[in-house]
Amino acid sequence: MALxxxxxxxxxxxxxxxxxxVAAFRKTIEPLAGRVVSDAEVLATFGPSEEGTIMALVPQHFEQGLRDYHACYREMHYMCPAPFEGILRIIAYLKAKGLRTALVTGKGAVSLDISLEYLGLEGAFELIRTxxxxxxxxxxxxxxxxxxFGISPTEALYIGDMPGDVTASREAGMPVCAAAWCPGTDAAALARExxxxxxDSVAELETLLRSLAGEEQSFPVETRKKI
Structure with a gap:
């Protein structure tokens, strides 16, 4: 089946x-906890949405912590000024080809909305799950x-940067592209899945999607390929 x-x-x-x-969490949590919080402590709580991190580190200040985090996240978004080069072009291409676009993320809805607005991605995705x-x-x-979307798993492709993204795609029965272009991504861990x-780059992703968009049949789920 076609993509x-x-x-x-x-x-x-x-x-x-x-x-x-991580920076927004530290700026939020340290005054509430009354101590320095390391990057590793913050990262160890990831998996759940932001609410889970606040609950894990300062449960006694949950509501204030969540409000402060969203404020810090918006205030500090200059640290992430734009999407990766080529992402906006890829999304425009997919829409021009009539392909459906969606976003499935572990982020909370509030921080995601802040980022989509800041990065010029509002309206880029037909469906969003946070x-x-x-x-x-x-x-x-x-x-x-x-x-x-009313489609079968083999008619979609998920793109994510964590081993868990590959695992979730496998369980859903759909093909998956592991994104290893972000600094700090553990490409070896992705490869093991x-x-x-x-x-390794957004440019490779664009080449892949252009190829898949022109194919009559979808790629086999069991095939692993690197461009």
């Missing part, structure tokens, strides 16, 4: 936003997008 939809992750896939997330406070929910999000595609 009909492309589903993107956000952090580390569309933009180098992880340093922003994270939840209690843990990973990529698989649920992917299945909801497939159902919303044997994604269908493992790409």
């Amino acid at each position: 009909k939809a492309v589903i993107f992750d956000f952090d580390g896939t569309l933009a180098d936003s992880l340093p922003l997330c 994270g939840i406070p209690t843990g990973l929910n990529k698989l649920t999000g992917l299945r909801e997008v497939l159902e919303g 044997r994604p269908d595609y493992l790409l």
Whole structure:
């Protein structure tokens, strides 16, 4: 079957936003906790949405922490001034070809809206599924997008930068492209999950999508390929 939809992750896939997330969390949490919080402590809480991180590190200040985080995240977004070069062009190309676009991310809805507005990505995605406070929910999000578009798993491609993105795609029965173009991405960990595609640059992604958009049949799920 032909490719009909492309589903993107956000952090580390569309933009180098992880340093922003960590810095905003530290600026928020340290005054509330009364101590220095390391990057590693913040990163160890990732998986759930922002609510999960606040609950893990300063549960006694949850509501204030969440408000402060969103304010800091907006204020510090200069740390992530634009999407990766070529992302806007790719999305425009997909829309011009009539392919559906969606976003499935572990980010919370508020911070995602801030980023989409800041980066000029408002309206770029027909369907959006965000994270939840209690843990990973990529698989649920992917299945909801497939159902919303009324397509089969083999008619879509998910693009994400974490091993869990590959795992979720596999469980959903859909092909997956591992994005290894963000600084700090563990390409070796991605490779161990044997994604269908493992790409080092957005330029390679554009080449891949242009190729897939012109094919009569979708690529086989079991095939792993690197351009």
